[in-house]
Amino acid sequence: MTTEGKNFVADHINELKPSGIRRFFDLASKMENVISLGVGEPDFVTPWNVIEASYHSLERGYTSYTANAGLLELRQEISKFLSESFQVEYNPESQVLVTVGASQAIDVAFRAIINPGDEVIIVEPSFVAYVPAVRLAGGEPVIVEATQENQFRVQAHQIEAAITPKTKAILICSPNNPTGAVLSKEEMEAIATVVKKHNILVLSDEIYADLTYDEAFTSFAAIEGMAEHTILISGFSKAFAMTGWRLGYATGPKEIIQAMTKIHQYTIMCAPTMAQHGALEALRNGMDSVKEMRVSYRQRRNFVVKALREMGLECHLPGGAFYVFPSIEKTGLTSSEFAEQLLQEQRVAVVPGDVFGDSGRGYIRCSYASSMKQLDQAMKRMDKFVQSKI
């Protein structure tokens, strides 16, 4: 915005690139009869018992602030959940911070640890918020690329090669958005060795931890000696289908969580109270719903991967999240051309892979969090499109 030629917006914000997702959203939302595989959230509505618990908290008048770090009961429940599910131990009094989505947890984590000029290694293709979050915190993102030859799983030596004396942390997201890739325990152990050797931190975005389909999930914090080096970030959006509730959390070493809580206290006060009450119910009585949703996602993943392969696209089998990331190289189109023409010609919306980093070039992200009816239709339309291009 300019007034008499004066630009009020801060330079570093002007320099921030708008997300490529936005442009695509504008394109797709103007069209009719579009089947969207571009949605990065569950197609389920939040389980009813969670909604009901939140209603009930409002009826009982729980409408005030909570402790800055979140309801103690909720922190206790988070701590118990992490301990039982992933064998990681956190003191609910000092090592758990309830946040406004994992998004805010990522933001405060970076702000709590980054000194001006510190480097943070980001593995791409990645969720779109990491690089801007590092920049906003005054850090320097350093990109490492996960590639198809390793099924999009970053290798320890790649990380080691990117480490400099300024490296403060590395952000890892497994199961991954947009590739669905899940690191194996051995790969995590190899990365952990590098992290400990260079004495840096891992910000582990484990928001899709409960959505793995082939193997049990391993948390970074559970790897030997990694608890002191890991900020674990997670939330309720994906596994519990609670995106609109805006509730997540961070756990980690006491000093770091306390530093994050300090920022959170001044900038947010606390996460929404009614959402915290819903989350409490989710952890206490919601795991059966998660299990049911997980089975349904796995079935849809299997279906979509097979359908994509049958139409001739190369596609690795993603171990988690609800995305597939096929290569569209065969069509001779760029990611953006593919996505745009597919939208225009067949009314199917997918997200061009390069939105998630340069290494996503030549790929598209398809979310399979849609009904089978829609997926079936979408695969038929895509097949027609692909056959017309190769």
Added chain:
Amino acid sequence: MCINEKWVNDLEKKELELLKLLEKNGRLEVETISKMIDLTVDQTKEMMEKLENECAILGYSTLVNWAKVLQYEGVTAMIDVKVTPTRGAGFDKIAERIYRFPEVKALYLMSGAYDLSVSVEGKTMMEISRFVSDKLSTLDTVVSTTTHFVLKKYKHDGIIFEEPDEQDKRMMVSP
């Protein structure tokens, strides 16, 4: 042996998945199901045949909301029936006498205040009353009946009858 056990377990799991999928939507195509549960089309067909032979799959029906069909004004009643069980056959014999009537759509043996819960469908209330007075209450072992007429169906077999709000409330494209 171990590998075999795992394979058997996997198959059993897949059978369960198959049954749950078909229970929700009996019209899913075999090609689609086979992709979803990661079997070949032939394997899936074989599994379905096996389940049909074992009577685990009894049929593939369609859930119709008859209230939407103009010329069809049906009535449903749930009838609580108290009976005297017969020596030797318990409740089974009287149950069979009841479920053989074509107007009986469902029959359950219940715990609690009465013994059998009978769901009956007819064209009119008269027709159902006639069924109760002429056929049901005249059976020797039936002690009493209480008939409740269904006024409105909200949900049946896990499916909500009102027009579902199927609109996708999510943004078309999101990170």
